[in-house]
Amino acid sequence: MTAPRCDRTPAWQALRAHYEAQGRAFDLRQAFATDRGRFQALGVEAPEVFADLSKNLVDANTLQLLLALARACDLEARRDAMLAGAPTNTTEGRAVLHTALRAPRGQGPHSDEVHGVLDAMLAYAERIRADGRIRHVVNIGIGGSDLGPQMVLPALDEFAHRGLSFHFVSNVDGHDITPVLRGLKHEETLFIVASKTFTTQETMANAHAARDWFLAQGGTDTARHFAASTTNVEAAAAFGITTTFGFWDWVGGRYSLWSAIGLPIAIAIGADNFRALLAGAHAMDRHFASAPLERNLPVLLGLLDVWYRNFHGFTSRSVAPYHQGLKRLPAYLQQLEMESNGKCVDLNGEPLPFGTSPVVWGEPGTNGQHAYFQMLHQGTDVIPVEFIAVKCPAHGLHDLHAKLLANCLAQSQALMLGKTTAQAAAEKAPTASKTLAPETLARHRTFPGNRPSTTLLLDRLTPASLGALIALYEHRVYTSGALWGINSFDQWGVELGKALAGDLLPRLASGDTRGLDGSTAGLMARLEGWHRPA
Known part of the structure; x- marks a missing residue:
């Protein structure tokens, strides 16, 4: 459908x-x-997630104007069309239906197909969990076929099978797979090859390396020790894989952990917990689909992104999960947001005169505090921060958890309050400078404050709450992309480098630099003899 572009x-x-x-x-x-009720007014309840939006640079008037912008861009109608299966991915002529993967049986588009694959995949996962001979599972994929499962498994460690170890191989760099294989026994290992087309260059290179290792170790039953998440059953069979689970072209890679790409998740946490993960995401889908825009958390977060990116000119956002299990969430969100909304033309191919995706980055707290928070507090750029906290831990070390929560609350408070030069001068400095005057030292210890943040709070980190959290981010990305008038579901920027790599690969062996630019030709000459030991 056509809709006005925001600007x-x-x-x-x-x-x-x-x-x-x-x-x-x-x-x-x-x-x-001036507003005692600000926290209550800007606290938003969504399934499994409470959001404190009160430390953002908005008032009631700002929010009303942002909501008016959403309505002017037909956000609700566009959302409904996407959820109904309209070809939202216009450049590829595809529907966008990752939400159908977590809809209850009989309720979503393609329900029979979806639940047929889901039932088969979960039955297989339960067989692997019960097979005492398999002790290691190696997922071989890249992008969404790697980042989703690799993010979910540590987050749901509390629910994981204790007799299984999970490993992830994604980089075509041999330094990725070599140390993984070094610690394995072939008879105890299951490899999962995750590639929709079974042609992804990095994935297939690593899959062949894994099979070569398996055979060299004396393995003979490839069909038992390899499975695939793919739609190319013929290519998988030619590889030696007979156990395959497919998915559909309306599932984008970065939205695919709910599909057969989630096989390692299902093996780790079991069928019931995997269904709970889907149910949590579905609850957030229903919230996105039906909650009034004024209390619709994905919509409000997406509108804040537009407000900060296009009006305040903030170019990045830091994600700081105060839970070690969410250590891979920032990396997962990098792909979800920057691959989705890192676009410079609108749906009609017209150049955009405004910024789109911010740079998304971060580390778990409290590690990030000792790395980059200095810049957040006193740097020249204002960077909105997203804090994620979990009320109840999965361990009994309550003193540690209290310190973690206190740090999370303190950092958002410090970003907002700051510290004036007068306040710094009135305090006794932790260390006295012998070369700087007290007033000069006070300026070094001044914090500008008024730096925005959002805090997302979960009661516990469970399959359901994690599912809801991930779906929240998915719909938030769609909201900002819809207002910007871009296609959030293609990724042509990924393709050019792949095509050029295909041309350069044989040149590395032959040394042929004809027709190349001077830099690439010069670098190839410097790389001559790369295959010989130094």
């Missing part, structure tokens, strides 16, 4: 005027001082 609506112009008049100078400290 071509009167609502955009109204937001611009509001930003110039009030938004640019908005002060969080003053907002809290």
